[in-house]
Amino acid sequence: MNIDSLKANYTVKKMIEELRSISRPQQAQYRFELDVDIRKTRTRPLFQGFGKSIYEVEWINRKGPPIILLKIDGAKANREASFYVQLSCHPSIVRTFGLVQCNPGSVMLLQECAPHGDLSELL
Template sequence: MQTETNSVTLLDSLRCPITHELFRDPVIGADGHTYERKNITAWIQKHATSPITRESMDLNSLRPNYVVKKMVDEFLSLSSQKKYHFHLDVDVCKTRERPMFQSSSKTIYEAKWMLKHGPPIVLIKIDGARAKCEASFYVQLS
């Protein structure tokens, strides 16, 4: 359980606090927090403050955060090496057509391995604007 908590914390530290997406071009603001450049730029242009501390902030205070950029690049490299490619009705199948859980953006089905014996699994169908972000979170936890 400790590992999952540490993974969530690490993953959260690689996300912009404004959009919760992984950093691509991280910058440090005058408030000491790291943001995605385009997100904090838009925020400062509209509010002229830090979204976290509400202190006055301007675009000239933004500096690249090379350490966080390197951490994100390493995380993405390690994640891409895991190669989670399973095909429905080839590798895994739903045990029932009716979902275990369903909301407006997520459906969870009980599933089983077809060709091998493995741990219990579920299939999650994620819809919406944050689907890619949420899916990367589940990959990190696995």
């Protein structure tokens, strides 16, 4: 055994772990359910493009900050969603409240609404 074979084994192990985490059922990770905790205020998205849709939503049974629903489609949806969740604790980044239960192949995130639009609009 040499250092090159160890590096290859480590790389394969990391790839397998990543695939397992992506394919693992996320049922236990859902914090919100559409039409139970939140509801869409419009049927059409506020924004739609390149595998993402943003919907205006509102809380059903609680008072809270203005929120939006970010729907991400595609093979890397779980990975992208995990970045949003990890970055959520930073004070200068839009807060992600959690996952919303949806159909397989998509990920829906509940996020705070940026009331002044996106950064490019402000600049």
